[in-house]
Amino acid sequence: MLLLHSVPKSRATIHLSQLAFRHAYKTNESQNPKFRIATSIQHAIRDGNVHTGYNIFTTFHAEISATVEDKTGSSRSPGRLLAHILLHSLLRNNRAHAAASFAKLCMERGIRIRKSTFFKVFAAISPPSDLQLSPLRTEARLPQTRPPSLTAAISLLAAARRSNHKQEPWMYDRVLSALLLQGEMLTAALLFATIVREWNARQQLKKTVKADNGPHNLDEQPDGAPGAQASDCVPQPTNAWMRQIIKSLTNSHQDTVSKFDQHQAMRGLSVLASLLWDHVPFVPSRSHLIKAVAETPRESHTNAKIHEEWHSRLENLCTHPTYLAPLDSASYHSLLHYSFRQRGSLDLAARVLELLCMYHRPTSATYNILIREATKMNEDNLSLQLRERLSSRPTNYIARSHRVVCDSNTAALAKIMEILIAFPAPTVDEYTLIAVMLADLSAGDISNASRILFLQFPLLNQPSKGVKRDLGSTSATRRARLLSPHFWATAALIASEAYSMTLSMRIWRFVKRAEKASSANGAGVVRLYGTEAYTNHLRLFHRRLSEIDRRVCRVLQQSPGDGSSGTRIARLFTLYEWVLRNLHAVLASLRDSAIDGLTLDKGLSETLLSLADLTVRLENLLPRLAHPIISPMQRSQYFHNPEWQYRVRRILGILRRILSSQHGLLPKSGSGDIVYPGWWHPDQVPTRVSTS
Numbered sequence: 020m021l022l023l024h025s026v027p028k029s030r031a032t033i034h035l036s037q038l039a040f041r042h043a044y045k046t047n048e049s050q051n052p053k054f055r056i057a058t059s060i061q062h063a064i065r066d067g068n069v070h071t072g073y074n075i076f077t078t079f080h081a082e083i084s085a086t087v088e089d090k091t092g093s094s095r096s097p098g099r100l101l102a103h104i105l106l107h108s109l110l111r112n113n114r115a116h117a118a119a120s121f122a123k124l125c126m127e128r129g130i131r132i133r134k135s136t137f138f139k140v141f142a143a144i145s146p147p148s149d150l151q152l153s154p155l156r157t158e159a160r161l162p163q164t165r166p167p168s169l170t171a172a173i174s175l176l177a178a179a180r181r182s183n184h185k186q187e188p189w190m191y192d193r194v195l196s197a198l199l200l201q202g203e204m205l206t207a208a209l210l211f212a213t214i215v216r217e218w219n220a221r222q223q224l225k226k227t228v229k230a231d232n233g234p235h236n237l238d239e240q241p242d243g244a245p246g247a248q249a250s251d252c253v254p255q256p257t258n259a260w261m262r263q264i265i266k267s268l269t270n271s272h273q274d275t276v277s278k279f280d281q282h283q284a285m286r287g288l289s290v291l292a293s294l295l296w297d298h299v300p301f302v303p304s305r306s307h308l309i310k311a312v313a314e315t316p317r318e319s320h321t322n323a324k325i326h327e328e329w330h331s332r333l334e335n336l337c338t339h340p341t342y343l344a345p346l347d348s349a350s351y352h353s354l355l356h357y358s359f360r361q362r363g364s365l366d367l368a369a370r371v372l373e374l375l376c377m378y379h380r381p382t383s384a385t386y387n388i389l390i391r392e393a394t395k396m397n398e399d400n401l402s403l404q405l406r407e408r409l410s411s412r413p414t415n416y417i418a419r420s421h422r423v424v425c426d427s428n429t430a431a432l433a434k435i436m437e438i439l440i441a442f443p444a445p446t447v448d449e450y451t452l453i454a455v456m457l458a459d460l461s462a463g464d465i466s467n468a469s470r471i472l473f474l475q476f477p478l479l480n481q482p483s484k485g486v487k488r489d490l491g492s493t494s495a496t497r498r499a500r501l502l503s504p505h506f507w508a509t510a511a512l513i514a515s516e517a518y519s520m521t522l523s524m525r526i527w528r529f530v531k532r533a534e535k536a537s538s539a540n541g542a543g544v545v546r547l548y549g550t551e552a553y554t555n556h557l558r559l560f561h562r563r564l565s566e567i568d569r570r571v572c573r574v575l576q577q578s579p580g581d582g583s584s585g586t587r588i589a590r591l592f593t594l595y596e597w598v599l600r601n602l603h604a605v606l607a608s609l610r611d612s613a614i615d616g617l618t619l620d621k622g623l624s625e626t627l628l629s630l631a632d633l634t635v636r637l638e639n640l641l642p643r644l645a646h647p648i649i650s651p652m653q654r655s656q657y658f659h660n661p662e663w664q665y666r667v668r669r670i671l672g673i674l675r676r677i678l679s680s681q682h683g684l685l686p687k688s689g690s691g692d693i694v695y696p697g698w699w700h701p702d703q704v705p706t707r708v709s710t711s
Contacts, residue, residue, distance in 0.1 A: 064108035115143035208287035261304035306349035351375035359392035365431035504549035
């Protein structure tokens with residue numbers, strides 16, 4: 020027993036058998052020929068004579084194939100031990116492909132392979148791979164030859180399925196990844212569809228046998244019918260497999276992909292779509308499949324009839340309640356997207372919503388989709404009534420709008436609202452809040468979008484006095500950290516659309532305090548103010564500086580002797596100094612975020628370049644405002660203030676550092692050379708000096 024426990028459990032049986040053989044060989048060698056056969060096989064494989072070892076096994080397998088009864092009453096074939104000895108000998112001598120071929124042969128002959136041995140053989144011929152997508156081929160690259168290890172792995176899995184050997188999900192993960200890496204998208208789709216259909220057939224047979232509750236054995240099924248007791252041998256298809264294949268298929272719609280790969284991708288998508296048309300009960304990640312079929316571009320189809328056929332079948336999914344078994348809520352949401360985006364039909368959306376409410380309760384995600392898509396379709400009546408519906412719940416922080424709904428509601432709109440009223444309104448989550456605020460901005464109702472933001476965080480609407488103290492509230496910053504960067508980007512967009520520099524700076528300071536509080540316990544800083552939020556914030560600065568530029572040009576066109584010129588110039592300089600001070604603080608924060616890993620996009624880089632050009636333009640225009648009516652004290656304050664000039668140089672220096680740290684943000688010429696703006700070199704920065 021000590022020797023039995025000294026080896027792994029997966030090898031305990033074979034070690035015990037070998038010990039029995041050795042003991043029997045020492046006691047009576049003539050009565051135990053199996054030990055001599057096993058030793059001969061091991062020596063033959065070790066010497067490199069694979070055919071000799073296989074011939075020894077086949078020669079003596081027929082003689083010792085009679086079954087014997089063990090103590091538990093179960094039958095065991097003595098040839099099974101010799102088969103495992105041959106398999107382990109092949110693996111120890113790096114003969115993985117020969118071991119896979121022999122394991123497949125044993126499965127076809129009815130010899131049961133131990134689960135651990137089968138897993139070792141499969142892992143030897145199919146190593147894991149980190150690459151998940153197929154390479155994009157060009158027209159010059161012909162289809163690659165399939166590696167022998169991949170062919171052996173597929174054949175071994177097929178034999179295991181036919182012989183009801185235990186299979187694990189990681190086996191199919193490796194095979195599907197290898198197929199997609201080789202560009203065999205059609206083969207991967209066919210394999211996945213086969214697994215899904217076989218698993219559904221086995222589950223259906225298992226349910227039927229349990230319902231019958233008969234005494235017959237499940238193994239006595241006719242040939243070709245999968246045994247229900249072997250339903251656990253086939254792993255359940257996972258959502259990751261479907262998403263991995265769909266991602267590879269949709270990437271093949273690009274123009275850089277060869278025609279061969281595009282054709283293979285369309286055939287693979289047709290194979291997966293057949294799971295929808297054939298009423299297969301369980302399809303993993305069905306919502307992603309519906310989305311991929313609906314969003315396939317028309318030019319990707321080799322025949323326009325296929326495009327029309329797919330959309331007609333999708334309409335059948337949307338309109339026929341008994342056409343298919345009840346779908347999951349995510350699939351109905353994908354059909355809602357299809358009804359709005361591809362069909363643009365409220366009637367079709369109402370039918371999908373009716374089917375969804377027959378089996379599920381509408382959630383905040385349902386309202387989110389309806390509000391977003393109705394806003395994109397300019398269906399303001401539907402979007403407004405949905406927001407009013409959400410605001411009727413006492414726990415929802417959505418401000419009521421006082422706009423009057425027109426009497427142009429269609430029958431589909433009335434049907435949608437009638438369906439939703441039958442269920443209680445869900446609690447509003449973050450994404451629904453974002454959808455409602457964006458819908459208000461799209462409709463031009465900035466005040467209502469601001470009220471929603473202020474109801475979430477009332478301190479953002481407090482007077483300027485005491486705001487800095489309240490922005491550091493622990494409960495408020497804790498709630499702020501629970502929200503995503505997209506929410507704060509929407510808040511920055513509201514401040515930009517409201518043309519409120521005060522609100523935008525309050526939001527920025529509050530978010531920065533929340534980020535700083537997130538690292539108080541030693542954890543990493545949670546970045547809440549992302550690229551989109553900085554873009555919306557800096558665009559407001561650009562609008563403010565553009566307004567100052569227009570006002571400066573208007574003052575320059577007027578007569579210097581105007582009595583109100585001095586007051587206007589003083590106000591311009593005060594506003595300009597306030598904008599520069601805030602701009603310097605925000606750009607310094609952006610620089611620190613870029614150092615910590617924040618990635619800048621093209622929109623943000625264009626905004627930064629425009630801000631720099633506008634700042635340099637204003638610095639060149641300001642000396643022309645030195646009218647004689649300005650007092651010497653004001654002239655010294657406006658034109659000879661070193662703090663202001665230092666801040667301008669710091670702003671341009673921060674912009675140079677941000678743009679130079681990110682590759683591809685600076686404009687390039689036709690030859691590919693970087694075109695540096697005129698303010699790029701510090702010597703070319705204008706200095707504000709009085710011309711009087």
